[in-house]
Amino acid sequence: MTNPPMIPITRVEIGPEEEAEVLEVLRSGQLAQGPKVAALEQAFVDLTGARHAIAVSNGTISLVAALQALDLAPGAEVVTSPFTFVATVNAALEAGATVRFADIDPGSYLIDPAAVADVIGSSTAVLMPVHLYGQAADIGALAPLADSVGAAVVEDAAQAHGAEFEGRRVGSFGIGSFSLYATKNVMTGEGGMITTNDDAIADRLRLLRNQGMRVRYHYEVAGHNYRLTDLQAAVGLPQMRRLHERTERRRRNAAGLSERLRGVEGLVLPTELPNRRHVWHQYTVRITADARIDRDGVIDGLGAAGIGCGIYYPKAAYDYDCYRGHRRVVGASCPEAERAAREVLSLPVHPSLTDSDLDRIAAAVHALLGDPA
C-alpha cells in the first residue's frame, strides 16, 4: 500500500497566466518598477476601495514606510497585538517607535478593544491592529479609540487581502499594509502594498520609496529604495484576478472543516464574527487541556497521517529575550496571547484542497482527539 500524498499547510498555485505575464516583462527588457507595478497598484485600489496603493519590496517594509509617512516623533508609541508575526513589532522598532502591547480577545485572537482602552493615552501615536488569520480586527471599536487620543490607525493586513468589516474592505480604514510574501493569499515571492485615502500620505510614500525624489536627482526628503520590480508584480496580477474565486474556495474549505470537526472534546473551532468577511489565511483551532492528547501529540499524529499543520504563533511577540531586554518595547503581560500561543494549531485551508482532503484532515483529527473507540 502506498501512503496518500502529503497535504501541505500552504500551497502556491502558479500557472500559465503568471508565466505569460513574467515572460512579457522579461522580453520587454524593463525589469524594475514599471507598468506591471502600476497595474498591481490599481488592482489594490480596486480591491480595497482606498484612493491610493503604493507597492513596496515586502510587507515588513510596507509597515515601516507607513509609519515613516506619519512622521512620528522619536519614541512615539505604537500600540499593537502581541499575537502576531514578529514583523509587526520589528517594523515599529525600525521606524523608531516604542511598542506597547494590548492583549487579544480569546475568541477571535484579534486585539481586544477593551485592552486597547486600558493602554492608550497621550503618548500613543499609532494604533496598529493586525487582521490576523484573514479576519478583520474590530475597527468599529478601535477607530474611535484611536481618534480619542489623536492616534493614527495603521492596519496590518498582511494576512487579510479582501477581508471586510461591515461590508468595507480592510486597508480602507487607516493606512493599510499588505504582504505579498510567498505564503500569503496573494503573493509575488516577496512584495508589499500600502493603501491610503490620504493624498499627502500617498505622495510621501512615493517619495520615500524612491530616494526622496519626484524629479530625478531632486531630493525632497531623505528617502530609501523600497521599490518592487515588474517581474514580481507580474506574478501577482493573475492572482489578483483570481482572488475572489480563490477566497471563496478558502471560505468553503473553512466551512467544510468546521462541519466535519464540530463537537470534538478539547477542540475549539475558529469562527467568522458577525458583519465580517473572513478570508481564511489560516484555519486555526485551539487544543485545550480537555483534549484527549496534547498539542505536540496532535502535531505528531497529523504528521504521521501526512497532514501539514503549523503553530502561528508559538509565543507572544514580546516573549523573547531580544524584546524583553529592548528599551523601546514596553514590558508586557498579555495572558490571553500567552494562552493562545500554547494552544493554537493551524490546519490546511488553502484553495487547492479537495473534498477528499477535507475528509482526510477531519478523519485524522477525529482519530487523535475523538472519543476512544
Ligand SMILES: *Cc1c(COP(=O)(O)O)cnc(C)c1O
Ligand atoms: C507576513 C506578515 C508580515 C510581514 O510581511 P513580509 O512580506 O513577510 O515582510 C507582517 N505582519 C504579518 C501579520 C504577517 O503575517
